[in-house]
Amino acid sequence: MSADVSPFNRALQTGAAARFWNLHSVHGLVMLNEEVTRQARVIAYMDDFKLMLVLAIVVVPLLLFTRGSSAR
Numbered sequence: 001m002s003a004d005v006s007p008f009n010r011a012l013q014t015g016a017a018a019r020f021w022n023l024h025s026v027h028g029l030v031m032l033n034e035e036v037t038r039q040a041r042v043i044a045y046m047d048d049f050k051l052m053l054v055l056a057i058v059v060v061p062l063l064l065f066t067r068g069s070s071a072r
Contacts (some may be wrong), residue, residue: 001039001043012032
């Protein structure tokens with residue numbers, strides 16, 4: 001994601017993005033850094049939940065092979 005954030009990116013030079021994330025001011029750079037960090041955090045959470053899903057799918061069939069202890 002950070003590879004697309006550069007002064008040469010046209011999307012950051014025009015429109016609302018240029019007003020919010022001014023690459024020529026410290027405040028604009030801080031705001032842009034926070035947005036990239038927020039998006040990276042969301043992607044990391046999604047990847048973690050995908051991993052948990054895969055692990056759950058693998059473990060649930062294994063539970064069928066376990067036996068409960070007898071009550072006697």
